Amino acid sequence: MNTRLIIQIAYSLLMARWKQTLVAAIGVTFSITMFITLLSFMTGLNKLLDGLVINRTPHVRLFNEIRPDSIQPIQKAPGYRSHYHMVRSIKSGNSRQEIYNSGAIMERIAQDPRVLGLAPKITTPVFFNEGNIEITGVVYGIDIEAESRLFFFTDYVVKGQAADLKNVSNSIILGKGLADKLLADIGDIVQLTTSQGEQFRLKVVGHFQSGLQELDKTQSFASIKTVQKIMGKANNYITDIQVKLTDINQAPKLAKEFNKVFEIDAEDIQTANSQFETGTSVRNIISYAVGITLLVVAGFGIYNILNMMIYEKMDSIAILKATGFSGKDVNRIFIMIALGIGIFGGLTGLLMGYLLSSLIDQIPFNTAALPTVTTYPINYNPVYYFIGGAFSLITTYFAGFFPARKASKVDPVVIIRGK
Amino acid sequence: MNAVILEAKHIYKQFYDPVKFDVLKDINFQVRAGEFVSVIGKSGCGKSTLLYILSTMDTDYQGELLVDGVKMTGKKEKELAAVRNEKIGFVFQFHYLLNEFSVMENILLPARKLAKKTEAELKERAHFLLNKLDISKLAEKNPRQLSGGEKQRVAIARAMVNEPAIIMGDEPTGNLDKRNSEIVFATFQQLAQEFNQSLLIVTHDPEFAERTNRIIEMEDGRIIRQ
Ligand SMILES: Nc1ncnc2c1ncn2[C@@H]1O[C@H](COP(=O)(O)OP(=O)(O)OP(=O)(O)O)[C@@H](O)[C@H]1O
Ligand SMILES: [Mg+2]
Numbered sequence: 001m002n003t004r005l006i007i008q009i010a011y012s013l014l015m016a017r018w019k020q021t022l023v024a025a026i027g028v029t030f031s032i033t034m035f036i037t038l039l040s041f042m043t044g045l046n047k048l049l050d051g052l053v054i055n056r057t058p059h060v061r062l063f064n065e066i067r068p069d070s071i072q073p074i075q076k077a078p079g080y081r082s083h084y085h086m087v088r089s090i091k092s093g094n095s096r097q098e099i100y101n102s103g104a105i106m107e108r109i110a111q112d113p114r115v116l117g118l119a120p121k122i123t124t125p126v127f128f129n130e131g132n133i134e135i136t137g138v139v140y141g142i143d144i145e146a147e148s149r150l151f152f153f154t155d156y157v158v159k160g161q162a163a164d165l166k167n168v169s170n171s172i173i174l175g176k177g178l179a180d181k182l183l184a185d186i187g188d189i190v191q192l193t194t195s196q197g198e199q200f201r202l203k204v205v206g207h208f209q210s211g212l213q214e215l216d217k218t219q220s221f222a223s224i225k226t227v228q229k230i231m232g233k234a235n236n237y238i239t240d241i242q243v244k245l246t247d248i249n250q251a252p253k254l255a256k257e258f259n260k261v262f263e264i265d266a267e268d269i270q271t272a273n274s275q276f277e278t279g280t281s282v283r284n285i286i287s288y289a290v291g292i293t294l295l296v297v298a299g300f301g302i303y304n305i306l307n308m309m310i311y312e313k314m315d316s317i318a319i320l321k322a323t324g325f326s327g328k329d330v331n332r333i334f335i336m337i338a339l340g341i342g343i344f345g346g347l348t349g350l351l352m353g354y355l356l357s358s359l360i361d362q363i364p365f366n367t368a369a370l371p372t373v374t375t376y377p378i379n380y381n382p383v384y385y386f387i388g389g390a391f392s393l394i395t396t397y398f399a400g401f402f403p404a405r406k407a408s409k410v411d412p413v414v415i416i417r418g419k
Numbered sequence: 420m421n422a423v424i425l426e427a428k429h430i431y432k433q434f435y436d437p438v439k440f441d442v443l444k445d446i447n448f449q450v451r452a453g454e455f456v457s458v459i460g461k462s463g464c465g466k467s468t469l470l471y472i473l474s475t476m477d478t479d480y481q482g483e484l485l486v487d488g489v490k491m492t493g494k495k496e497k498e499l500a501a502v503r504n505e506k507i508g509f510v511f512q513f514h515y516l517l518n519e520f521s522v523m524e525n526i527l528l529p530a531r532k533l534a535k536k537t538e539a540e541l542k543e544r545a546h547f548l549l550n551k552l553d554i555s556k557l558a559e560k561n562p563r564q565l566s567g568g569e570k571q572r573v574a575i576a577r578a579m580v581n582e583p584a585i586i587m588g589d590e591p592t593g594n595l596d597k598r599n600s601e602i603v604f605a606t607f608q609q610l611a612q613e614f615n616q617s618l619l620i621v622t623h624d625p626e627f628a629e630r631t632n633r634i635i636e637m638e639d640g641r642i643i644r645q
Contacts, residue, residue, distance in 0.1 A: 005531045016519040319515045322476060323529040323577070324504020326497040413471045416511060416589075 006329060010336035013316070017309060024305045025345035027298035028396065032349025032388045033356060035291030039384045040357040042287040044377035046280045052211045055152050057269050058119075058242030059251040062258060064099055065265045068092050097123075102238040105262050114245055114254060119146035121240040122227045127193040128220075130182050137178055137218045139192070141227025150244045153221075160186045160206025165223050172226070173206040177217035192230075200230045292391065299395040302341055306334060306403035310410075317407055318415035331408035338400020339393065346392030350385050421452040423488070424584045424617045425473060430482035432468060442468050443480070444640045450585060453615040455607065457628040460637035466621045469637070470589050473619070474507055475499040487584045504533050508578025510588040515574065516562035522549075522573050523558045530580045541580075548576040551613075552606055568599030575606055579616070586610070588620040592627065604630070 014021050068090045074080055099105065102120065109118055122141030127134040144165045147153040154162040157173060165171055174184055184190050184204045191201050202222065210216055222230075228237050243258075245251055251268035259266040310317070317330055361378040430446040433439055442465045450456050458466050471477040473484065475491050478499070484491040486506055491499065503509075516525050526545045530536070536544070549555040552572045562570060571591060578586050588607075592600035604627055610616040611632075620631070628634050636644040 002532070002534065005534075009528075012517075012519040012524075315515060316517050316519070319517060320528075321500065322474070322503065322509050322511075322515075324500050324502075324532050326500035328497060329500075329532075413477050416471075416476075416515075417467065 002329070003332075006332050007336055009320075010333050010340060013309065013313065013333070014337055014340055017305075017312075020305050020308070021341060024298075024302045024341045025348070027301040028295070028342060028345025028392050029349040029352060031291065031294030031298045032346050032392050033352040034294050035287075035388050035391070036350060036353025036384055037356045037360065038290055039284075039287045039388075040353070040378045040380060041360055041376065042283050043381065043384075044379040046283055047379055048373060048377040050280060053273055054248075054269065056156075056210060057273060058151075059245040059248050059269050060243040060255045060258060061267045061272070062099065062105070062241040062243065062262065062264050063239060063267075064097050066092050066097065097239045098233075099238050099241060099264060102241065103236055105264070106241060108262075109241070109243060109258070114247070114250055116244045116246050117146060117150045118241055118243045119143050119150050120224065120238045121147075121242055122224060122231070122237065123239050124227060124231055125195055126230075128178070128182055129191045129193060129199075134193070135178070135181055137175075137192075137220055139172070139227055139230075140219065140221050141224040142221055143224055150242070156208055156210055157206045158209045160204075162206060164205035165221065168203060168205050170200075170202050170226060170229075171205040171222065172202040173208050173221040174204055175216035175219045176207050176209040177213060178220060179204070179207050181217070194230055196232065198230065198232065202226070291388070295391055295395045298345070299399040302338055302396055302399035303403060305341075306338060306400055307406075309337070310334065310403050310407045313407075314410060314415050317410045318412040321410065321412040322416070327408035330410070331404045334404035334407045335397065335400050338396045338404065342392045342396025345396075346389050349392060350388055353385070353388065354380075421454070423449045424452050424454075424486070425450040425619065426485040427469075427473065428483040428485070430469070430472060430480055430484065432465075432472065432477075432480040442640050443472070446482070446642055448635060448642060448645055450617055450619055452584075452617055453611065455611040455618045455632045456620070456635060457631040457633070458619065458621045458635045458637065459623070459625070459628050462623075464637045465640045466637055467589055470587055470619075470621055474509055474587050475503055504529055505581055506584040508575075508581070508583040508586040510571065510574050510578050510586065510591040512590040512593045516565075516570055516577075518562050520562075521558070522554075522560050522562060522565070525562060525573060526577045526580055529577060533581050544580060545576070548579050551609070552576050566599070567595050568602055571595060571599070571603050572606060575603070575610075579610065582614075585617040585619060588618070590621055590623060593623060600624070600627070 072085070072087050072090065074085050074087060106118060106120065109115055120143055124139055124141070126137055126139050128137050142153070142165075144153065144162060148162060158176065160173065162173070165173055172190065174182065174190070179185070182190055186204055186206065188204045189201050190204060191199060193199050208216065208219070208221060210219075224238075225235070228235055231237070243254075245254060248269065252270055255266040255268035255271075258264065320330060321327070357378045357380070360376050363376050365373060365376045367373070426449045427446050430443055431441065432443040433441050446469060458469070460466050468477070472480050475484070475486070482492070486502060489502075491502065494502070516522075517528070520528065523545060526548065527541055530541045530544065546555065546558070549558055552575060554569055554572050554576070557565060557569060557573070562573065565573065574591075575586075592603050595603060607618055607620065608630070611618055622628055633645065635642055
């Protein structure tokens with residue numbers, strides 16, 4: 001009952017000064033609008049940029065690193081166990097990049113409930129021959145279905161059909177930059193030389209554009225079978241197993257586990273791409289900082305208006321106190337006024353923020369580097385709306401806190417005597 | 420004899436600005452139910468100061484104050500606010516209505532705060548008072564649209580709404596012309612007679628004082644006659 005009365009009084013005081021109230025509320029609205037728009041846009045951009053890498057990057061990658069054995073044969077010899085070993089000029093012994101027993105490993109990993117899916121891959125360096133020029137490049141042998149499902153391969157094929165990689169024998173999809181260098185359009189034949197010196201002729205069935213230009217100048221894709229063939233390897237030859245997890249944050253843990261269980265190198269995405277995380281968090285911090293600064297400014301606006309209102313309403317406060325309202329009641333009335341401005345300004349701010357971000361979402365944004373994007377990216381995350389709403393209430397509460405306390409301390413005797 | 424509604428026992432008060440001086444010295448008196456008492460005295464003798472203490476708004480004094488038999492001295496701010504709300508009606512010289520509310524809402528404000536009756540009962544009470552004070556046609560008006568005399572009658576209605584033990588007034592007619600003063604005085608008298616309402620009114624007007632039940636006369640912070 002008392003609360004309703006206090007809300008009613010607060011409302012009447014607000015309405016009596018609705019112009020100032022509106023100005024104060026617009027301050028809050030503006031800052032919340034900017035906060036929502038900025039965060040939605042910034043994180044949308046973040047997601048897009050991260051997507052460039054994260055969509056294309058396995059959460060855990062299994063491979064064989066070429067490096068010297070950490071245990072040299074002499075250490076295994078029982079006769080020299082207590083001796084000090086000095087081995088000079090160690091060579092990398094494991095010259096094979098192949099993953100041994102890859103079929104069994106893939107079967108095991110695929111059954112793990114934490115794993116969303118996996119895609120085998122072969123990486124091999126080649127030279128593309130164009131007349132007498134040789135261009136260094138890489139051919140990836142991929143399982144086109146798994147690659148499309150897990151790493152959105154088809155999205156990045158800008159010309160031709162991704163499926164032709166499987167349907168057309170001895171076919172290849174070239175990176176956009178590479179294709180430009182080779183002047184190779186769909187249906188053309190390109191010639192390449194493997195590191196073993198073998199020459200092959202492959203038919204171009206598509207162009208690929210990852211958005212990272214440097215990569216597009218060197219990389220190309222063929223089916224696993226084709227790559228096995230050009231390398232002269234058996235049909236169980238695999239150099240990489242790319243694993244996508246249900247929860248990306250589990251990657252470091254699983255990488256360790258796979259490394260132990262399969263005795264194979266395992267790299268998680270966080271280690272491989274730490275710089276992207278940093279970029280993301282910096283952009284987030286900027287957005288929050290700008291939003292909060294705007295809100296604090298709006299908070300000062302509210303503080304000013306409440307202070308002014310209290311000076312104006314001294315008589316009303318005195319009369320309320322004389323007729324039986326306690327200091328606490330008066331305090332609550334002014335807090336309620338502040339919160340009223342906050343709620344009204346905040347809600348309209350959330351709405352305006354939503355409208356503004358959907359407007360930005362409509363603006364065309366075409367860039368050669370990002371073939372899948374046609375408009376500016378917006379991230380409609382309800383969490384930002386929740387944070388924005390909470391912030392507007394918290395700032396207005398604090399803006400109202402001191403004026404309300406001042407109002408509650410007004411001595412009615414001083415006011416009444418002062419008349 | 421009627422019950423004692425208001426009792427002051429050995430009330431002293433000092434001001435320290437600019438030098439220490441005693442505004443009130445050993446004030447002792449009682450107001451009984453249904454009494455219409457006026458307080459008179461020269462300007463600056465401490466009438467208003469005394470009234471603020473009696474109304475519980477000023478707590479900086481020595482001595483003891485009892486309202487309706489309950490000791491007020493030493494109570495907390497919140498408790499005193501509740502006492503003012505329920506037991507004391509106050510009428511000021513400068514009307515003091517809230518311009519943000521209609522006449523009706525001004526009258527209902529203390530009653531809604533008390534919250535002892537339903538909204539319908541409160542409205543009925545307010546209409547009853549407006550009728551009694553002959554201002555029922557003003558109910559939905561804004562205080563800004565009222566004349567001085569009308570405002571003061573609305574203030575009286577507001578003071579009456581919770582059926583207080585006592586109504587206090589600090590020169591409630593001081594700001595009004597002869598005709599309006601007469602109306603306000605008549606209203607007080609009517610309240611005293613019809614509802615057995617206790618009243619304690621500070622006034623400068625000797626004619627006004629003469630027509631009350633009892634006169635308390637002050638001089639230099641003391642009661643010299645009652
Ligand atoms: N806050 C204060 N600080 C210092 N002195 C004060 C203060 N308030 C009032 N006084 C002094 O106390 C004395 C009594 O003041 P009070 O207002 O009670 O007089 P009053 O009898 O109501 O006079 P009037 O008839 O003019 O209204 C006056 O001399 C006044 O100057
Ligand atoms: Mg006075």
